[in-house]
Amino acid sequence: MTAPTFAEERTALSWRRTAVAAMGTAALFVHHAVATSWHGASAAPLGAAVTLMALTLIAIQRSRALAGGSDSDGAQHIALATSAVTGVGIVALVIALTYPSIR
Numbered sequence: 001m002t003a004p005t006f007a008e009e010r011t012a013l014s015w016r017r018t019a020v021a022a023m024g025t026a027a028l029f030v031h032h033a034v035a036t037s038w039h040g041a042s043a044a045p046l047g048a049a050v051t052l053m054a055l056t057l058i059a060i061q062r063s064r065a066l067a068g069g070s071d072s073d074g075a076q077h078i079a080l081a082t083s084a085v086t087g088v089g090i091v092a093l094v095i096a097l098t099y100p101s102i103r
Helices: 006-035 040-067 075-098
Strands: none
Touching: 006 040, 006 075, 040 075
């Protein structure tokens, strides 16, 4: 195992930032579900929150692999992260277009 290069360190840190951003966004989706009194439409934000927590685990795993000097290209992690962000973005767009603002 070799020591990580600066590029690998920067990439590992970006995966950690992705994990932190996913956790924060998941908290916002849970807040939306709670603020809407948990009615039937809260399944979408809760599903998005669960997806973002899975993204958090993926990002942490990739960050640790890069910090440990992994030689893999991470294509599977990147594909999963892209799918999660796209799906959650669609859910957020649907919520924004169909649900009135919370006051």
